[in-house]
Amino acid sequence: MSFTIIPVGTEIDFLGRTRLFVAISLLLIGGGMVALFLNGLNQGIDFKGGTVVQIRTQEVVPLDEVRDALRTVGLGDVVIQEYGSPRDLLIRTAAGDEEVGAKIKASLLKQFGDKQVEVERQEQVGPQVGADLREQAILAIVYALAMVVIYITVRFEFKYAVAAIIALIHDVALTVGAFAVTGLEVDLTVVAAVLTIVGYSLNDTIVVFDRIRENHRENIQLPVTDVINRSVNETLSRTVLTSGTTLVVVIALFFLGGEVIHDFAFALLVGIAVGTYSSIFIASPVVALWDRMGRKDEEADGDAVSSSRA
């Protein structure tokens, strides 16, 4: 006998609990949006402009000493934080002029000497480039969503495309919300992660949709709700397995991939978990809902016709 995670013949009534899951999702998205409204997103220098200098010190240096050393430069608001280990520090300022990085380095070297401090990374983005990158990032997400709607409309039907997009917006909203709540930094790689989530979540959704379409074709007399429920159940073990293997590698990346890629891995982690959830609990019910509404419209139209005839 084979191993199975989901027992054969599982019949969970997913659609019956649509309201519950929609309520949960709305609550979570709502919470994220409140955080977004209150805190905003912690935009990295990619979008805001500014300077980041990452240094490694030979011994642990108190943050206050670093702060004092930098005070002489007069850069205004300087944020200093540990970056993965007490010896790795990240210094960021909103100033994005050419000389800022050099000034920071010079004052640190003067204070601690070049044996003590090593500059590992220095990034500086001017405000104009930041604005350009932000615009490009937003455009990229919009383009990706638009192209996906077109593809699903061509391959399936428009109602599937609508459901897939609602699920996608749900996933993106929850991921963005997670960044607003945690205050983790949003930079270019996080946008890349969000676009990956768009692809991945769709991947999941499409596997379920494919089965719905197949089952619908083979059992045309069956009520749509039953077809959808059956399809979600039939693909459940695949959904859980694939999400499982993907999550395993992303968790490995999150914990072992290093500080530079940490936020990126976090976005993937949230996105993949949420994407799996949405293809089961959000996308499929929306197809059912759309179908029901379409049917009602038809009936209403029919009534109108019959009443006008009367």
Next chain:
Amino acid sequence: MSKILLWKYAAIVVVIGAALYFLLAPNEKDKPFNLNLGLDLQGGVHLVMGVQAKGAVANHVSRLVDEVLAEAKTNKIYTLSARSMSPTRQEITFAAPREREKFKEFVAREYPGLIYADVDERHGTLSLAAEEAKRIEDFAVEQSLEIIRNRVDALGVAEPTLQRQGKDRLLIQLPGLDDPDAAKRLIGRTAVLEFKMVDEEVTPEEALAGKLPPGDEILYERTVDKVTNQVLKRTPLVVKKRAVLTGDMLTDARVNIDRQYNQPYVGLQFSSVGGRKFADLTQANVGKRMAIILDGNVYSAPVIRERIGGGRAQISGSFTMEEARELAIVLRAGALPAEVSVLEERTVGPSLGADSVAAGKLSMIVGGVLVIVFMAVYYRFFGLVANLALVLNIILILAGLAGLGATLTLPGIAGMILTVGMAVDANVIIFERIREELRMGKTAAGAIEGGYDKAFSTILDANVTTLIAALVLFQFGSGPVKGFAVTLSLGTVASMFTAIFCTRALFDGVLATREVRTLSI
């Protein structure tokens, strides 16, 4: 075994062979597996420079207007002054309304590239045609790129990338370099070298008090603290505005050491025209001072003692060896036609890059092993086959990167790790289908066939959507993000081949050679 199956095996062997060739073929640069590592992995400097191309136009216009006014004067057309209105337009004031009419005629005849327009009786404007301005801007950007390329080449960076980006931006990537400030000094310096005569008739104090003779300007000689880079002192100097000689007459610039003071200086070699001009100039001005000016700063203003022949001159000052070397490089490569500024800079030190590679490898191995163990336990024999496909998939991604000459970045490694998770997806979809077919009572061969057939369109649709996302990423992304998009796309395409085509061929081979009753799935 059927002929088709043999062909399939041949195809697989060819693909694997090609992949191994791309990865293992010897290369002159000793790159591991022929992979280009991104700046975030090998360390280096990434710069985006903005060219102030409008400035080049303004320079061109003011030079042109000066020339026009001087020519007009030799033709006995008298103008009083010119004032810049915009980069492409200057307002001319005439001595008398009559001069205006003569001037108008003169410009139309001699300078068809300039557009004249009346303002009032005593004023008119000269402007540059819009297309001409655009052409000059475009040329300034291209020329800046070429000059910066020459400067970078002198820096001795292996495999630098220099590209024009959009209308007026330059992308510069210098792998292996970890001092961004030196690079910026070298790349960002305009390096306009001018020789101007010092006006001895007024003292700088008088000029500063407002008695600056027309045609003169005040420039400064700066004394800079070597350690803090702070300007300690600015000494004013009154010079004639018009340069008697400029840096475009140079053919060479080299660092030399002054034996007497053990000080580095930059020796200049003029072209033959420049050399003659310099000789005449020095002969005519013995006893006077000539200022050597770089980017508007006076470097020195020595007294001319005698006629200097042979086309040689030198710039001395209190340079360090490094400064002298940089100065020689920028003078040799020539002046930028417009000012450039750093818009974006990303520098990664080599040790951080190595850390990133190590962390990426570790998470890939840990994630990969977990997935492989899971697949083997869950799907047994089929799982092992899927694992083979997975390993092949990773090899194909790397080979694809090597073959395309694409760059592996840190997010690119993340993309590969992600692909490990997603590549088994195709096999999971297929194997779950096969299990379903078996439960419906199909034979081993029938279940495999049914499973693959039914799973195919699902996998195709699912992968196309991932590819769409990757494509958009590639379009919009820069550097690291682009690397991610490339590995994600390669992984998705490769998984279609490894997880579907290769595994199927393997199972069909087993089915063809022996009688299989039950499947280990």
